[in-house]
Amino acid sequence: xxxxxxxxxxxxxxxxxxxxxxxxxxxxxxxxxxxxxxxxxxxxxxxxxxxxxxxxxxxxxxxxxxxxxxxxxxxxxxxxxxxxxxxxxxxxxxxxxxxxxxxxxxxxxxxxxxxxxxxxxxxxxxxxxxxxxxxxxxxxxxxxxxxxxxxxxxxxxxxxxxxxxxxxxxxxxxxxxxxxxxxxxxxxxxxxxxxxxxxxxxxxxxxxxxxxxxxxxxxxxxxxxxxxxxxxxxxxxxxxxxxxxxxxxxxxxxxxxxxxxxxxxxxxxxxxxxxxxxxxxxxxxxxxxxxxxxxxxxxxxxxxxxxxxxxxxxxxxxxxxxxxxxxxxxxxxxxxxxxxxxxxxxxxxxxxxxxxxxxxxxxxxxxxxx
Numbered sequence: 001x002x003x004x005x006x007x008x009x010x011x012x013x014x015x016x017x018x019x020x021x022x023x024x025x026x027x028x029x030x031x032x033x034x035x036x037x038x039x040x041x042x043x044x045x046x047x048x049x050x051x052x053x054x055x056x057x058x059x060x061x062x063x064x065x066x067x068x069x070x071x072x073x074x075x076x077x078x079x080x081x082x083x084x085x086x087x088x089x090x091x092x093x094x095x096x097x098x099x100x101x102x103x104x105x106x107x108x109x110x111x112x113x114x115x116x117x118x119x120x121x122x123x124x125x126x127x128x129x130x131x132x133x134x135x136x137x138x139x140x141x142x143x144x145x146x147x148x149x150x151x152x153x154x155x156x157x158x159x160x161x162x163x164x165x166x167x168x169x170x171x172x173x174x175x176x177x178x179x180x181x182x183x184x185x186x187x188x189x190x191x192x193x194x195x196x197x198x199x200x201x202x203x204x205x206x207x208x209x210x211x212x213x214x215x216x217x218x219x220x221x222x223x224x225x226x227x228x229x230x231x232x233x234x235x236x237x238x239x240x241x242x243x244x245x246x247x248x249x250x251x252x253x254x255x256x257x258x259x260x261x262x263x264x265x266x267x268x269x270x271x272x273x274x275x276x277x278x279x280x281x282x283x284x285x286x287x288x289x290x291x292x293x294x295x296x297x298x299x300x301x302x303x304x305x306x307x308x309x310x311x312x313x314x315x316x317x318x319x320x321x322x323x324x325x326x327x328x329x330x331x332x333x334x335x336x337x338x339x340x341x342x343x344x345x346x347x348x349x350x351x352x353x354x355x356x357x358x359x360x361x362x363x364x365x366x367x368x369x370x
Contacts, residue, residue, distance in 0.1 A: 007078070013066035014126035014333050016056055021126070021334045026066055029123060029131045036082040037134040038120050041095045043354040045327065046125045047072040047152045050181055051274045053340040054251060058276075062099055067124025071100035072155040074148060075130075076358060077137060084134040092358065094154050094306060096136040099124040126333060128354060138306045141314050148357045149327070150313060153186070153320040153349070157309035160186045162300035163272055164194065167244060171195035176233060176242035176262055177217075178255070180208040182323055182349045183272065184248035185215045189318050191246070192216035200236060202229060207345045214322040230261050240264040249273045253280040256294075260286045268293040323349040330354050 010025045031040055048070065055069040063069040077091045087093060098120040109117075123130035140151050160183060167175075175191040177184050180203035191199045193216075201212035202221045209220040221232050234241060241264035249255050250273020259269045260283055269292060287294060300306065312318045325347050328336035336350050 011128040012330060013128070014068050014070070014124075014330075015066065016059055016063055016068050019057055021056065021068065021337055023331065023333060024066075029121065029129055031079055031081045031131075034081050034121070034131065035116055035119055035133065037084055038081040039077050039084075039087065039095075039132050039134055039137055040079045040129060041073070041075040041093070041097075041132055041137065042078050042129050043073050043075040043095075043125060043127060044092075044357045045074045045149045045152050046070050046352045046354055047155075047182075048336060048340055048350040048352070049156065050183065050250070050340070053337060054274055054276075056337055060103075062102055062122060063124070065099050065122035065124060067097060067099060067127035067130050069099065069103075070125035071097055071103075072152050073097060073125035073130075074140070074152050074357070078129070080134060086134045087137055087139055091137075092140045092148065093137040094140065094151055094310060095125075095130075095132045095138075096155070096302070096306075097125045097127075097130045097132055098122050101133065101136055126330075126352070126354075128330075136302060138310060140310060145314055145316065146321075149351065149353075150320050150324060151310060152351065153182070153323060154306060154309040154313055156183050157186050157190075157312065157318060157320070158300040158302070158305040159183070159272075159298070160190055161305040161308055163187070163246070163270055163297040164190050165301075166270060166295055166297055167194070167268070170244060172197045173243040174198040174200065174237050174240075174264075175244045175246065176200040176202060177212075177246045177248060178202050178259060178262070179247070179249035179273065180205070180212045180348075181248065184208075184246070185211055185323060185348065186318070186320075187246050187248055187272070188212050188217050189215040191244075192218075193317065196244075198236065198242075200233060200242060202233075205344050208348060211322045211348055215319075226258055226261070229258075233262050237264070241267060243267050245269045247271050247273055251276045253277065253282075256280055257283050257286075260290075260292060263290075263292055266291045266293075268295060271296045272298070324351065325349070327351040327353040 201217035
């Protein structure tokens with residue numbers, strides 16, 4: 001018979017408070033009267049994104065909800081409001097919390113559909129349980145070829161796949177990836193997969209450059225002195241500069257201008273990093289005179305990019321193992337957030353273990369909630 005679980009009456013949830021994270025016990029999310037297809041997810045593993053480390057210091061209104069801005073989560077579907085042909089209770093999934101859904105990821109949806117999804121009560125992923133929708137949770141393989149925890153990287157990889165759609169053909173071209181955090185490392189790997197002649201990884205942290213070599217960078221450049229970085233990139237590329245510069249850092253206006261120094265005439269700069277301000281002072285003369293293409297990239301095509309990211313990790317086409325270290329526990333959430341800054345020389349992807357991942361035998365779509 002299908003295993004049964006008894007839901008608790010309350011749960012632990014993280015909240016942003018004055019550049020800090022506090023855990024509180026709050027009532028469980030309620031499915032009653034929510035949009036059909038709303039799902040209750042039990043979180044197992046959450047990962048911190050660079051944007052989370054930014055939002056804890058620059059709070060958005062939607063991040064005052066239980067679970068904060070955390071949006072990279074592996075969990076189990078516990079219950080669904082109504083019927084679903086996409087997932088079933090017991091499925092282990094990559095789940096996008098309702099907070100992340102409401103932040104603007106509805107690419108390709110009618111306005112009425114997006115408005116309906118926005119009625120789901122807001123929860124982030126730093127919760128023992130949270131709400132999502134069956135259109136925004138993605139089933140993992142029943143017998144995963146890699147540790148289940150590694151599939152949390154499918155969320156950032158999905159956003160990288162959307163960016164890669166904008167690159168076009170990179171075969172035989174030189175790609176520079178500026179910043180080797182988790183997203184930069186995934187972009188480095190994908191540029192290699194796509195056939196780039198040279199994949200140049202740039203970062204100020206030597207440990208991350210060593211990780212970049214494991215993620216298939218052909219060359220690494222230690223950042224710090226921008227003039228020396230430009231000189232080295234021009235040496236590597238025969239004086240041209242890179243055909244593509246993938247700006248994966250964000251938060252600083254000067255990073256865009258540095259990217260313009262590193263790209264070749266007629267080349268493309270992809271702005272992927274989260275901006276720190278609504279307006280940036282850009283060297284428009286250089287952009288204009290050098291015929292540079294400046295392209296923004298944010299949020300994937302969810303129903304295509306996230307399932308593809310899961311497949312690529314499952315099939316070994318993207319090796320995410322170099323990103324991972326020992327996870328933090330939920331009680332140590334504040335330490336986890338602090339580690340994103342304080343331990344950049346030893347940690348790339350900060351993960352938080354919220355609850356044990358269930359055994360494979362339970363993950364067959366047969367779970368009863370009592």
